[in-house]
Amino acid sequence: xxxxxxxxxxxxxxxxxxxxxxxxxxxxxxxxxxxxxxxxxxxxxxxxxxxxxxxxxxxxxxxxxxxxxxxxxxxxxxxxxxxxxxxxxxxxxxxxxxxxxxxxxxxx
Numbered sequence: 405x406x407x408x409x410x411x412x413x414x415x416x417x418x419x420x421x422x423x424x425x426x427x428x429x430x431x432x433x434x435x436x437x438x439x440x441x442x443x444x445x446x447x448x449x450x451x452x453x454x455x456x457x458x459x460x461x462x463x464x465x466x467x468x469x470x471x472x473x474x475x476x477x478x479x480x481x482x483x484x485x486x487x488x489x490x491x492x493x494x495x496x497x498x499x500x501x502x503x504x505x506x507x508x509x510x511x512x
Contacts, residue, residue, distance in 0.1 A: 473504075
């Protein structure tokens with residue numbers, strides 16, 4: 405049975421969800437796999453140990469936030485970048501990384 409476990413957020417205690425007896429009730433994820441008590445326990449342990457990471461995978465290392473580089477560009481340049489990325493089946497970020505790597509390789 406999944407128990408209501410209070411968690412503390414910014415000094416306040418919260419209890420989420422209700423009681424579900426996973427031995428009696430079938431609950432499936434989006435892939436059609438059944439949630440079990442063991443699976444829920446493993447998920448909770450993973451979050452407690454590594455945090456609830458969201459977003460794209462790190463480019464630096466697992467569980468390490470990849471740094472960002474921000475730059476302002478004229479609107480036409482942004483549009484060209486987006487069109488080029490779309491035509492190549494890539495993201496604008498991937499093209500920017502490639503361009504920076506090529507520039508730095510040439511200037512070394």
